[in-house]
Amino acid sequence: MIIRAEDDTPATLAIPPGLPVAVSDSHFVGHHPAVSTDHRRGRNSRSTICWSWGTTACTTSPGPSTPARPPNAPTPGGTPCGRASGYEAGVGLAADPDVTAVFAANDEMAVGVMSALADAGVPVPGRVSVVGFDDIPLAPYYRPALTTVRQDFDEIGRTLVDFLLRQIRDGAPLTDEHHLVPAQLIKRASTGAAVLHPPRSTY
Incomplete structure (x- = not known):
């Protein structure tokens, strides 16, 4: 069995x-x-690549093995590790100007995050880099093509x-x-040096 x-x-x-x-x-x-899979090595490789681009704040989208939620993000609904929950997390991330990189629990969630960022007018990777996990067959064909950790x-x-x-x-x-x-990091177009913006006014 x-x-x-x-x-x-x-x-x-x-x-x-x-x-x-x-x-x-x-x-x-x-x-x-x-x-x-050596998840620790996979997580470390994602962190290393983002910090090397001058990333100032990374966050992790929620998933089965990543209970932490990004600041101000709603509790994901539906499938706990699918595109819908990634989209919901992405809505909160899009509103946070300090976040410049997102580590998703899997590729499906990463695509949901990218969709929310696109709907909010947040460029990927111009302002936020997105990294998935798994390297599903469709990962190279999303726009932008998804950087991910291959299992x-x-x-x-x-x-x-x-x-x-x-x-x-x-x-x-x-x-x-x-x-x-x-685990192997696969670099594609969803990650790169972010164009940093000054903090938003509190007025």
Whole structure:
């Protein structure tokens, strides 16, 4: 059995003893063989690229693994990690002149953020850079093309199947096996040096 368990924990996920299992989540290390993307490396690469362009304020759009919300942004509705919630977060970000970069939890949310910024007349990346996560097939074809962190889903899938086959063949639980898949920053047109503006008047 292959499980993608973003919200479950070893305590809440009931699995019959002896059932071959591989989990696509790092929370299960020490309980079941697990495969996960190196999210820390991915986040660090996004931060590095934005600070290198003189970014003055970065924020993170909300998602399953990123509970923080940008200042003044409404609570996202609908799918918690889709375009609609990204758009709602983008409405708040567009009104904040101090934000010059947005790290979205995934590419769908990043597209929603870019749509809200475009509707508000905020240029991307002229005033705000936007970075996604996943590198979905459509990422290069958005306008502007989306800078993102690529997850190697092929390697994740191959490793999950290998874990299952090894358990079936050898009868070993592989409890402590954890394969960390590297993340790769893909630079495209949605990021660049921002044109900084003076703070808005408070009158």
